[in-house]
Amino acid sequence: MSKKSKMIDPDLACNAKGYAWNKFKQSWQLQLMLVLPLFYIILFHYGPMYGIQIAWRNYRARDGIWGSAWVGWKNFQDFFRYYKWKLLVKNTLAISFYQLLAGFPIPIILALFLHVSKHKVLVKITQNISYIPHFISTVVMVGILNQVFNPITGFYGYIMKFLRSHHIVKSTTYYDIRSSEGAFRHLYVWSGIWQAMGWGTILYIAALAAVSPELHEAATIDGASRWKRVLHIDIPTILPTISIMFILRSGHIMSVGYEKVYLMQNSLNINKSEVISTYVYKFGLAKNKLSYGTAIGLMNSAINSVMIITVNFIANKLSDGEAGLF
Amino acid sequence: MKRIVALLMCVALMVCLIAGCGGSKVKKGDGSTFKIGLCTNALIEDYDTNAFTKWIEEQSGYNVEFQFFSTQSSEAKSQVATMIAAGEPLPDIIWGVDFGREVYTEYGDDGYFLDLKEYFDDKDGVAKAFWDRFDILPEYDQEKALRNMVNPASGAMYVLPTLQYSEIDVMDYMMCINKEWLDKLGLSMPTNLDELYNVLVAFRDRDPNGNGLKDEIPMIGNSGLSGDVVNYLINQFVYYNDAKFFNVENGKLTTPFTSNEYREGLKYANKLVSEGLLSPLSMTTGGTTLRGYICPPTDASGNINKSDMIVGCFFGHPTIVVEPNNPAAYSYVAMNYWNRCVINDNLSDYQVFITEDCENPDGAWNFLMNFYTEEAANRLRYGEKGVDWDDADENTTSFIGYKAQIKVMNQVLAQQNNSIWGSIHGTVMYYAENEVTQIENVSEWQDHLNKQFTALHDNYFGAAEKYNPKELLSAVVYTTEEHEQYDMTISNCKAHINNSRTSFVTGTLNPNKDSDWNEYLSKLNELGLSTWQSLAQKAYDRQK
Numbered sequence: 001m002s003k004k005s006k007m008i009d010p011d012l013a014c015n016a017k018g019y020a021w022n023k024f025k026q027s028w029q030l031q032l033m034l035v036l037p038l039f040y041i042i043l044f045h046y047g048p049m050y051g052i053q054i055a056w057r058n059y060r061a062r063d064g065i066w067g068s069a070w071v072g073w074k075n076f077q078d079f080f081r082y083y084k085w086k087l088l089v090k091n092t093l094a095i096s097f098y099q100l101l102a103g104f105p106i107p108i109i110l111a112l113f114l115h116v117s118k119h120k121v122l123v124k125i126t127q128n129i130s131y132i133p134h135f136i137s138t139v140v141m142v143g144i145l146n147q148v149f150n151p152i153t154g155f156y157g158y159i160m161k162f163l164r165s166h167h168i169v170k171s172t173t174y175y176d177i178r179s180s181e182g183a184f185r186h187l188y189v190w191s192g193i194w195q196a197m198g199w200g201t202i203l204y205i206a207a208l209a210a211v212s213p214e215l216h217e218a219a220t221i222d223g224a225s226r227w228k229r230v231l232h233i234d235i236p237t238i239l240p241t242i243s244i245m246f247i248l249r250s251g252h253i254m255s256v257g258y259e260k261v262y263l264m265q266n267s268l269n270i271n272k273s274e275v276i277s278t279y280v281y282k283f284g285l286a287k288n289k290l291s292y293g294t295a296i297g298l299m300n301s302a303i304n305s306v307m308i309i310t311v312n313f314i315a316n317k318l319s320d321g322e323a324g325l326f
Numbered sequence: 327m328k329r330i331v332a333l334l335m336c337v338a339l340m341v342c343l344i345a346g347c348g349g350s351k352v353k354k355g356d357g358s359t360f361k362i363g364l365c366t367n368a369l370i371e372d373y374d375t376n377a378f379t380k381w382i383e384e385q386s387g388y389n390v391e392f393q394f395f396s397t398q399s400s401e402a403k404s405q406v407a408t409m410i411a412a413g414e415p416l417p418d419i420i421w422g423v424d425f426g427r428e429v430y431t432e433y434g435d436d437g438y439f440l441d442l443k444e445y446f447d448d449k450d451g452v453a454k455a456f457w458d459r460f461d462i463l464p465e466y467d468q469e470k471a472l473r474n475m476v477n478p479a480s481g482a483m484y485v486l487p488t489l490q491y492s493e494i495d496v497m498d499y500m501m502c503i504n505k506e507w508l509d510k511l512g513l514s515m516p517t518n519l520d521e522l523y524n525v526l527v528a529f530r531d532r533d534p535n536g537n538g539l540k541d542e543i544p545m546i547g548n549s550g551l552s553g554d555v556v557n558y559l560i561n562q563f564v565y566y567n568d569a570k571f572f573n574v575e576n577g578k579l580t581t582p583f584t585s586n587e588y589r590e591g592l593k594y595a596n597k598l599v600s601e602g603l604l605s606p607l608s609m610t611t612g613g614t615t616l617r618g619y620i621c622p623p624t625d626a627s628g629n630i631n632k633s634d635m636i637v638g639c640f641f642g643h644p645t646i647v648v649e650p651n652n653p654a655a656y657s658y659v660a661m662n663y664w665n666r667c668v669i670n671d672n673l674s675d676y677q678v679f680i681t682e683d684c685e686n687p688d689g690a691w692n693f694l695m696n697f698y699t700e701e702a703a704n705r706l707r708y709g710e711k712g713v714d715w716d717d718a719d720e721n722t723t724s725f726i727g728y729k730a731q732i733k734v735m736n737q738v739l740a741q742q743n744n745s746i747w748g749s750i751h752g753t754v755m756y757y758a759e760n761e762v763t764q765i766e767n768v769s770e771w772q773d774h775l776n777k778q779f780t781a782l783h784d785n786y787f788g789a790a791e792k793y794n795p796k797e798l799l800s801a802v803v804y805t806t807e808e809h810e811q812y813d814m815t816i817s818n819c820k821a822h823i824n825n826s827r828t829s830f831v832t833g834t835l836n837p838n839k840d841s842d843w844n845e846y847l848s849k850l851n852e853l854g855l856s857t858w859q860s861l862a863q864k865a866y867d868r869q870k
Contacts, residue, residue, distance in 0.1 A: 058810075061410045062436035083818045083853055151607070152636070153618035164539055172540035173602055179610045181834075266610040267549075267828045283817070288403075288429050 055295040068291075075295035082283075084274070092275040095261075096253045098185055103193045104249060107200030108242060112230055114201065115208045130198025142263040145191055149177045179268035188264060188273075203245070207238040243315050243323035251308035254300040276300060352455050352695045355387030360690055363393040363417035365402045367748025369741065377710040377745040386696040388689065393417040399424040410438060418684035419694065422677045422751035430679065431477055431806055434484035439679040441482040445691045446475075452691060456486075459698040459754040463491055467672060470800035473869050474676055479805035486678035486694055488751045492758030493783060494643075494726070498567075498668035500552040500782045502658040503639040506632075507534035518664055519562055519594070526603040529638035537633035543619065545598065546605045547641035550613035555604065555641045556831050560591030561666040565795050568827075569671065571820065572862060574799045579863050581855070583823050584847055592830040592837040599831055606832050613646040621652035630654055644775055644782075651771050660781035663789035669798065678752035697753045706753055709738035709745035718764040726780045728757070730764035802862045803869065812861055815854040822846075822853055 024031060050065070055075055057068040079085055110130070114123050136144070148155045151174040163169040177183045211234060219229050258277035265273045276296060284293025316324035366373075373379060373392050383390055395402035402423045409416060416438065425433070433439045449457050460468065467489065475483050508515065508525065511532055516522040526544040528534075535542060547555030560566050564587035565573055572579040582588050598604035611619070622634035630653050639661065640647060648655045680690045696702060701711065708715040714737075718730035738745050756762075760779075768776065804812070826846045829835040835842045 060432060060436070061407050062432075062438070064411055078814055081814050081818075083822065083849075150615070150618075153615075161541070164541060165537075174543065174605065174607060176607055176610065179606065267824075268606065268610055268832060270825060270828075287813075288426060 052294065052298055054291045055298045057291055059291045059294075071291075075292050076299065078292060079296050079299070082279070087271065088274060088276050088279055091272060092254060092256055092277075095185055095188060095256050095275060098189050099192060099256075100249055100253070102189055103196065104246065106193055106197050108204055108238075110197055111201040111204035111208060111238075112234060114205060115234065116226060116230060127198065127201070130201070132198070133195040134199035136195065138257075138259045139263065141191065141195060142260060145187065145264070146178060149187075151176050176268075178264070179266050181269050181272045184264070184269045184272045188261065192260070203241060204238055207241040208234055211237045240323055243319070244325055247308060247311050247315060247325045250311040251304050253307045254303045352386070353452075353692055355689065355693060357387060357389065358686060358689055359389040359391055360419055360684070360686075360693055361391045361393055361417040362419045362421050363395055363406070363423070364421045364747065365399055365423055365749065366394045366397050368397055369743060370746070370748045371742070371744040373747070375744065376747065377713075378705055378747055381705055381710075382696060382702070385702075386693050388693045395423060403429070415683040416681040418681060418686075418690055420677075420679045420681060422747075422749050424675065424677055427474075427676070427803070428806060428809055430484055430676070433679075434477065434482060435480070435806070438682055439484045440682060440684070440687055441484060442486070442680065442691065443481065443483045446483050452688075452695070455695040455698045459700075460489070462756055463489060463754065466669075466798060466800060467491055467674075470671065471674060473801040473803050474674070476803075476869065477805075478803050478865060478868055479807070484679060485676040486752045488675045488677065488753060488755075490673045490750070490755040490758075492672060492755075492761060493787065494758050494761060494779075495551075496670045496672060497552050497783070497786050498670050499547075499554055499558040499641050500643055500786075501555075501558070501639060501641050501661045502644060502778060502782075503661045504529075504534070504635070504637065504657050505659045506657040507638060510534055510536075515662065517662060523598075523603070526598070526638065527601075530602060534638070535633050535635050541636055542638060543605045543607075543636050544603045544638040545608075545640075546611070546616065546619065546637055547608035548611050548613050548616045548647060549609060551643045551646060553608070553613065553616070553642040553647070555608050556595050556827065557668060558641065559595040559598070560588060561668055562594070563587040563591040565666045565668070566591075567668050567670070567799070568824070570799045570802075571823065572799055572802070572859070573795065574797050574866070575795070576797070577867075579799070579859060579866060581859060583827075584850065584855075589837055589843060592827065595831045596833060596837050600833055608641070609828060609832075613642055616640065616642055616647040617649045620647060620658075621649040621654040624652060628653070632657075644778055648775065651769075653771075655771060656774055658778070660778040660785065663785045665789065666793045667786050667790040669790060669794070675751065694752055700756075703750070703753045703755045704732060706746055706750045707739065707755060707759075708732065708734055709736065709743065714738050714745055718762075722764040722766075724763055725760040725765060725776045726783045728761055731757075731762040733764040733766075734759075799866075802865045804861070804865050808861060808865070812854075812857065816858050816861075818853045819850060819855055819858050822850055 054065055054068065056070060056072060057065075058071045058074075059065070059068045063069070082088070114126060117123050133141075146154075151157045151160065156177070157174075160169060160174075164172070177187065215233050216229055219233060224232070254276065256275045256277055258275070258281050261273055261275050262278045262281065265278065280293050280296050283289065284296065312324050312326060364373075370376065373394070379390055395405050399422075403425055406416070406420065406423060406425075410433070420439075430439060434441065446453050446456070460471070463471070471487055471489055475485060475487055477484065503515070503525075505515075507529060511528050511534055513525055513528055514521075516525050529542050529544040530540070533540065533542070545555065547553045547558075554568070557566065557568050564582045564585055566582045566588060567573075571581075571583060573582050574580070595604065599606055607619075620635075620637045620640055622630045624630050628651070635654055635657065640658070644655075644658075648658070678694065680687055680694070684690050697706075704715065705711060713735070715732050715734045718733050722730040722733075724730045765776070826835060830837045830842075830846075835846070837843060
């Protein structure tokens, strides 16, 4: 099907330039709709990019972006003068990879489950319930975590109290999960998965809906079980979607959103919870060192770009140019 | 001869009177208008018809116009930065935007904010109102304010300070102990560190709440106001103010955080944590969360189950960490202080400026001088006189037993209102609310709390007087150049000290092991402690 639609009209093929122009003329109403988004991207995303130069300047309000003094690589070097910069990078990458590896497959699995299930009412209920956490703001989310895991007055605290009073648990100390270094990453990642997994299924469910029923019918006649059909029909169909999503996600490897980490931080788990973005917030923005913050942000973006290009390259290699994003 | 002397004295007296009279009153304004840029507060209905606006206009003889910045100070900061970057004219006066020292010094050096040194220097003339009000502050606070007001590099003064003084807010730790448990176990109130240890062990082992479970928390602090239990323990061994880091002895800065006494304090805290006497929750629990630990939930008739009480002794501001009207409060009484008591800094800020776009800076200064009176301070804090508050009745006292100065009839701060500007800037406030407000119709519960409060306050300052070093470090202010060059070194050192302190207390590092302790010290030296110390010494000496 898709090959056929890509066939080129022989009348137009003689002149590639003319072909493109004619194509454009045919669908100019559609192209017109692109103007607004294009304008938006130029105005708000490409336009402000000239400000990146303050990463190499010592920004002062009086002198403005163009007039501030050049300082070379000082702002970048300053980051490596922070005595815990290695820890920052390590924590950022650890959280990021953990989040990617644990969080990426789960919406796919859930989407497959929902797709396979025959009980349509149950599916709708499950979908709705699993979407709800997506609408909770980060602040409220961390508030809920703090409440639930409070070792004395929280849900966890009440369970422990019950266990203690029935002499099932001997320990008498109030162990605080929220301030445990070892638990921080798990708490961060799994609460994130709980919050995002329902919403994450939407795209895959849509992709699964596009699977042609004929394929399933044919496979059923040939005696394929439901599991085999998932393995050989459903997954291969959504594989391009999965690959694109994976490439996009890998472009965020250096950026762990600062709000949630910052809110979950405390003096006891700081060795695991200080990441680049919280550091930039504390030392760049809060202290008004805009140049310094920009330099670190730019560094992150550069690494992210390299990641996205690498992953895209690998995906192209593995799939003969089918699964890549570009 | 005598007559001439008498005559001369009369003349002198009259001259003094006239001068005094003329000087203490701020010159009446000429009706010109000033535009004030301020951070809005969502609780204020209308700044133009506001009671304080009306009062200050009438009092000063000037008119006021507003330019509103965001409710968020950080947002307001970038609004001003944007205006400056775009070359837009600034309002005549910026009132209450927290730029931070580095930024406002930059704006001042660049000429956006006026240097007010000339005005400040005219102590008996245009600045008399300010200096008269300034004089009521204790010497230590005056020194700190002066150091903060002056730009150390050039001597310029860009800012009109907001100086608040309170004896409650400066207490670093307030501690209360469960008297009922003490009585039940037949123990007496601890009067030194060893006795405190024994009491805590008894709380842990002898089931004072009688529910048959070892669920007691012998001691807990909080991360909010007056809850720093670790600093309390360290100060049993050496004076250490964790906001200042340095101590000062004969004009020389010393480093308590490298001393053996400091290590002893960490060892002691570490011992308490490892034996389950001090809860590590102290370092992460906020004041209001601590409420839930101290006060068990009440039933329908407002009673609690005493066997649910788990806290033996707590650190924190009693009105914050105790749930209002919870009967658990009756069990706790104020504990003694028997050693050094850290005096924290008062809530002062430096956020009022006259800008270069002001056409009549003399008038703006004169207008702002009207804020430096007791009445202006009270009106900014408590609202309209005669409506929201009034002078206190004769012979009444406040919570901590001081002579009451005002009686509050209608709380306006943090309420929807149209009588204040929502924040307090550019004035001198003396004493916090509970130190000056007349008390009437106090409930039994409140009375109990007030008594503990008074005891805590009196003991604290008694002990501070007796055990604290005579010389205290007020403030160390760096120049912009020093700041730019050494900020990374200084913040590295500070972060290392604070992180290591937590690690030593919770047991990630062991203060009893020489290798851990030496590594802490050598890392500190590696990060540039000596650079920081000599820089701070230089800054401290500069503004003697």
